[in-house]
Amino acid sequence: MKALRMAAVCLTALGLTMAHAAPALTDEILIGELHPLTGPASFYGIPESRGIQLAVEEINAAGGVRVGDQSQMLRLMTEDDHSTPTAGVAALKKLRAADVRFIIGPLGSGVAPALFPIIDRDSGVTQIVDGTIAEGVTNGRNIFRNQAAVSQYDLAVADLFRSKKYASVAMMTDRFHAGFMGTQPALSETLKSLNATVAAEEYYKLGDTDFSAAMTKLVSLQPEVLLIRGYPAEGALITRQARQLGYEGQVVWEMVSPPSTVLKNISATEMEGVYNCIPPTTEDYIALGQDKALAFDKAYQAKFGTTPGELSTLSYDAVYILKAAFEKAGSTENEAVNAALAAMRPEDVPQLISGYVAHQDGRLFDDVGQVNLRGAVSIWQGEGWVPVPDLAG
Amino acid sequence: MARIPHIALISAVAFAAAVAVATQMNDYLLYVVILWAIFASLAVSFDVLLGYTGYLSLAHGALFGLGAYTGAIMTTRAGAGFWLALPVAGLVTAGVAMVVALIAFRTRGLYFAVLTLGIGLIGHQMFLVASGLTGGVLGFAGIPGPGVPSWLPIDQNLWNTCLALALLLVTFLAAQVFVRSRLGAACIAVREDMTLAQALGIGISRARLSAFIFSGFFTGLAGALFAAINNFVAPESFTVLGTGFQLVALVVVGGMGTLWGPILGAALLTALPEALRMASGYSMLAYGVLLLVFILFAPKGFAGLIQRGAAVLRRPATRKLSPTKEGVR
Numbered sequence: 184m185k186a187l188r189m190a191a192v193c194l195t196a197l198g199l200t201m202a203h204a205a206p207a208l209t210d211e212i213l214i215g216e217l218h219p220l221t222g223p224a225s226f227y228g229i230p231e232s233r234g235i236q237l238a239v240e241e242i243n244a245a246g247g248v249r250v251g252d253q254s255q256m257l258r259l260m261t262e263d264d265h266s267t268p269t270a271g272v273a274a275l276k277k278l279r280a281a282d283v284r285f286i287i288g289p290l291g292s293g294v295a296p297a298l299f300p301i302i303d304r305d306s307g308v309t310q311i312v313d314g315t316i317a318e319g320v321t322n323g324r325n326i327f328r329n330q331a332a333v334s335q336y337d338l339a340v341a342d343l344f345r346s347k348k349y350a351s352v353a354m355m356t357d358r359f360h361a362g363f364m365g366t367q368p369a370l371s372e373t374l375k376s377l378n379a380t381v382a383a384e385e386y387y388k389l390g391d392t393d394f395s396a397a398m399t400k401l402v403s404l405q406p407e408v409l410l411i412r413g414y415p416a417e418g419a420l421i422t423r424q425a426r427q428l429g430y431e432g433q434v435v436w437e438m439v440s441p442p443s444t445v446l447k448n449i450s451a452t453e454m455e456g457v458y459n460c461i462p463p464t465t466e467d468y469i470a471l472g473q474d475k476a477l478a479f480d481k482a483y484q485a486k487f488g489t490t491p492g493e494l495s496t497l498s499y500d501a502v503y504i505l506k507a508a509f510e511k512a513g514s515t516e517n518e519a520v521n522a523a524l525a526a527m528r529p530e531d532v533p534q535l536i537s538g539y540v541a542h543q544d545g546r547l548f549d550d551v552g553q554v555n556l557r558g559a560v561s562i563w564q565g566e567g568w569v570p571v572p573d574l575a576g
Numbered sequence: 577m578a579r580i581p582h583i584a585l586i587s588a589v590a591f592a593a594a595v596a597v598a599t600q601m602n603d604y605l606l607y608v609v610i611l612w613a614i615f616a617s618l619a620v621s622f623d624v625l626l627g628y629t630g631y632l633s634l635a636h637g638a639l640f641g642l643g644a645y646t647g648a649i650m651t652t653r654a655g656a657g658f659w660l661a662l663p664v665a666g667l668v669t670a671g672v673a674m675v676v677a678l679i680a681f682r683t684r685g686l687y688f689a690v691l692t693l694g695i696g697l698i699g700h701q702m703f704l705v706a707s708g709l710t711g712g713v714l715g716f717a718g719i720p721g722p723g724v725p726s727w728l729p730i731d732q733n734l735w736n737t738c739l740a741l742a743l744l745l746v747t748f749l750a751a752q753v754f755v756r757s758r759l760g761a762a763c764i765a766v767r768e769d770m771t772l773a774q775a776l777g778i779g780i781s782r783a784r785l786s787a788f789i790f791s792g793f794f795t796g797l798a799g800a801l802f803a804a805i806n807n808f809v810a811p812e813s814f815t816v817l818g819t820g821f822q823l824v825a826l827v828v829v830g831g832m833g834t835l836w837g838p839i840l841g842a843a844l845l846t847a848l849p850e851a852l853r854m855a856s857g858y859s860m861l862a863y864g865v866l867l868l869v870f871i872l873f874a875p876k877g878f879a880g881l882i883q884r885g886a887a888v889l890r891r892p893a894t895r896k897l898s899p900t901k902e903g904v905r
Contacts, residue, residue, distance in 0.1 A: 280604035
């Protein structure tokens with residue numbers, strides 16, 4: 184009985200301790216970040232979290248953020264959203280209870296829509312979404328996104344089909360990926376309008392390992408293209424099983440896919456020639472020899488002893504976007520920061536690594552808070568992805 | 577067995593105490609309390625079925641989702657208010673639960689569990705496939721919350737917490753009334769020896785059907801409240817492997833057939849993932865270890881441990897009395 188009582192007291196004490204994070208001091212700005220740090224999506228979430236840590240450290244080491252006539256340091260509060268809606272909402276509530284007013288994240292396409300109604304009606308919080316590609320999770324008032332929307336991924340797929348004039352396609356989509364499922368009908372229509380027959384649309388889910396039934400059906404249809412939309416572990420297995428079943432057509436991926444994850448489930452030889460249609464990621468910028476990306480890579484490796492993840496630069500950029508907004512607003516009041524974000528131009532944030540293209544009016548974010556980060560085509564060569572600058576070539 | 581008025585009084589005092597404590601909590605802790613209260617309501621109603629009839633249903637994750645989507649559709653598309661949507665969600669879920677029960681009670685034991693597992697899987701797939709109604713994988717957004725009455729000077733989060741605690745109170749009291757009724761006694765007879773119960777002329781079909789419908793009704797209410805408080809629901813909250821098995825865990829860890837044990841089980845298993853939030857890999861490990869430990873060493877769950885502890889505490893007191901008795905003799 185005593186032991187039980189002790190356990191209950193300890194658990195309660197632990198809960199209360201964790202819930203009451205120290206409030207932000209007047210000379211520091213508290214930034215919360217929400218990413219999946221455990222579970223199947225952590226291979227995206229951890230590198231994103233590290234990208235944020237690196238940017239915060241850099242900014243603080245350089246003297247902090249200049250707000251009006253005083254400098255303020257950034258302080259980070261990290262929460263694990265497990266990439267599930269309920270845990271994500273709990274994590275958000277925890278950040279808000281600790282008086283966090285600026286939030287970066289989440290990654291999960293299932294989490295962002297759950298957070299949206301809460302943040303949308305909370306004028307005391309500003310959010311920059313750096314991970315999810317699901318549509319409809321920004322508002323341009325207090326929720327902005329520096330990641331592409333899935334429709335921007337689809338533009339690259341359309342470019343590829345337009346250029347290569349593929350005649351038929353079979354689609355394999357992660358049924359639980361809100362982003363990809365959301366644009367599936369529109370993409371299907373776009374491909375049809377480009378004279379490609381949609382031979383089949385099949386679905387799978389994160390964690391599946393045996394695709395033989397669906398692949399047997401798809402391979403028998405002999406589509407010119409097998410388009411896979413979802414996550415790389417399954418993408419690799421689907422590609423391998425399709426090849427084993429004798430599929431010789433073009434495999435096209437539409438997913439952020441770190442080579443280290445891809446190569447756990449397929450050999451580099453089997454991946455040779457696969458296309459991927461997404462906006463450039465960390466690795467692409469490094470491969471292109473972009474100075475800021477190279478410096479980021481070096482600092483990241485020095486700090487964490489490993490290479491950055493595909494989305495790390497987006498998270499890193501998000502911190503610098505917030506910094507620029509604080510400085511432009513000359514205030515840390517949410518209303519002023521939101522206005523600064525809405526009016527921001529890419530050139531206002533010289534530290535940005537990702538290749539954001541200004542909207543027609545020159546702003547970084549459009550009216551609904553979305554950046555212009557158009558998808559591009561890369562091809563697997565050797566041990567990783569290589570950008571394809573000229574699709575006609 | 578304690579009488580209903582006594583239980584009602586103790587429960588009402590516990591409810592008032594919980595609300596009083598809640599007024600001192602921040603929004604995050606309130607949300608954890610809400611999750612606990614909703615899952616405790618689910619677990620109590622599930623205990624009526626599992627603990628009192630012995631039938632293991634794995635369809636309850638889907639029934640929880642049905643309640644959530646019914647509430648969401650009622651308030652967003654049918655223009656109903658929360659207070660109408662809540663009982664309708666309960667009734668719709670109870671109706672579907674009745675159909676499920678009529679099919680599933682044609683089997684027993686493992687076959688019943690497997691059949692309800694299939695129904696749970698179908699239900700979850702329906703939430704995905706019927707995207708016109710449910711929003712599919714994108715989820716159902718924009719569900720209006722239960723508005724705070726204008727005469728009540730509290731904020732939305734505290735109001736949500738009060739509602740969740742009230743649901744737990746109502747579910748618990750209703751379950752107490754149910755298990756003390758003739759139907760409840762018949763359910764226990766079904767659990768202990770169905771053949772003997774049949775031989776004695778106990779209406780086993782009616783008893784177990786009533787338990788399933790009772791459980792379905794309160795599962796539907798919990799789902800509708802969950803949807804309204806979160807303003808958003810998605811199919812992944814209602815999977816068999818997630819919510820379906822979680823309910824079993826809450827009841828097993830809490831103590832089957834006690835009604836109050838599952839409330840403790842829900843407290844432990846809701847607090848644990850939050851307390852271990854930054855190490856949720858360990859949280860799942862702790863979850864698994866807890867289940868293992870309880871099944872191996874405390875099959876009567878938390879409630880059994882407490883009852884055993886109370887018995888141990890009572891024993892020395894009896895011994896102290898015995899010399900006096902002997903002295904009298």
